[in-house]
Amino acid sequence: MGDTSLVLPEANPSTHVEYSTVKGYFLQSEESTDSSKFDFKKSNFGLIDRTYETDNTFSNDLELSPAKDQWQRFVKYVRYLNEHAPNDVKFKVIFMGRHGQGWHNVAESKYGTEAWDCHWSLLDGADGITWADANLTDLGKQQAQDAHQLWNSLLAGEENGIPSPETYYVSPLVRAIQTAVITFDKLDLPQELPFKPVVKELLREAIGVHTCDRRSSATFIRDSYPFLTIEDGFAETDPLWTVDLREPSSARRVRMTALLDDVFATDENTFISFTSHSGAIRSLLEAVSHRSFGLETGGVIPVFVKAQTVRGERKTPDPEPSGTPPSCATNPTSTPSL
Template sequence: MEKSNWLADGIFSLQLLFLGRHGEGWHNAAETYYGTPAWNCYYSLLDGNATASWADAKLTSTGISQALVANKLWAKLISEQNIQVPQAYYTSPLSRCLATANLTFAGLNLPHRYPFVPTVKEKLREGISEHTCDHRSNRTYIHASFPSYRIEPGFSEYDELWTGVTAETSDAQDVRSKQLLDHVFSHDPSTYISFTSHSGEIASVLRVLGHRTFSLSTGAVIPVLVKAQWLPATSTTAAASWTPSPHCTLPPVTSISNGANGGCVCPNSAAPVTQTLA
């Protein structure tokens, strides 16, 4: 691939992206416990319950194990097959990805030229919904928790994107994902690149790249070969709106996948609302 890039002489470049989904987080466990309709209808708007917190969800013990499985696989491929390791690492700013990246790549026998020093990128985060699991921690906390990580320039101290009221549409997320890819491909000369991200964001990246739909389980990775070409700049801009979704203010009586009020079936005393839950 690197020889092909040299022969292309700037006409195009080939990049191999390792797109890794974080290990299981507490929000994943809670969604499994409550069921997806009830989760989307009410529980995802809370910070947690009596036994777990899922605001900027951290990894469960299962999620930690999944990341360590990936670490063992990388170690095996490096020692036995001399696999080409990533030359650059990028991660979502959400806690579950920060931890997954560290557990996956820290301690590997990596070339001194390409150490594991990931860059935290805002645009690599999960699709921004009203769910509290998508509300990232502040910059100070991220740096204190992972001091060896680089945080991209312009990264705000507090999360200025999550509101708890409106959600990013798929079109809006795809605009963001294209901006992410454009920035990485135009500023990073690396051929082999690792992204540690989320199911929704990886799906968006694949859509932008024209890849077929491919769902990843927690802790899984998909390698994607990309041919990037330089095109003349245009003045065209892209934008997409965000939308609110109704939800219950009390635990739903029942919930359905589709239907009126976004699938929420609230108690009679709790009509669906579109503001944050206190």
């Protein structure tokens, strides 16, 4: 693998890291794939059946089924690319997972998006529902369990052979932590690659106004999930959330690019898991020049990412004004309870 220090954006102010999606390997990265009909659970996570230039390096006595052969051949090819890449290039495969259904999702459906945005999302909860730093619903837990069962079958099944993630990153919001735990805990993982999730402050949903996107205290997270590793510099109280300003999409993309800079500069592993949110994933895909691809709650897609250090300053999106809560056109409290 190339010299990590050469992929540090701060190492030289005249260079930056440029991220791109390597196409031709996953269905979700191809424009021809209809995201509304795509089912990651039935498509081997979208891995395309194809050949690689490293296929002839496998021993002839390996007796593998086509699906298992496909993943193992892909893994070998990705590692080959990293081993032979110039010092200014790195490749990673990032499994981007959206949390399962949370109580904030239920509330938005109940009240409607307009009333949710202008009134209900500013509250901690109502009508017996709490959505501040929302927990998973029973359906959300089942969606995470479905992902767990898929990983379990792909890791252990005779017809597969998917690589387990080598690093697990998770949003600090509870619904994402719960999803990661249900999905990956108790899998039959390699002893040298245990499930040890790392909380990353930047790997979170759009920040501000909505209480569902205000994280809990560091003490609460540590006490509730003592097996987590919390990154250095993690503040006790949420330093990013504000009550009256909502982060615009352009700023969220800059934030996700900064997250990628951190991960690519400090993590030598190749197969990575991110458990986060719909908005975070949308901005991550933009940051790696991937096509727009919507994920249902509990959905997961892997993305083949290339990082290359290039000359010049990074072009950033034109700044948008921070959003403020919209005025309600009608009385939001007139919505009947479930």
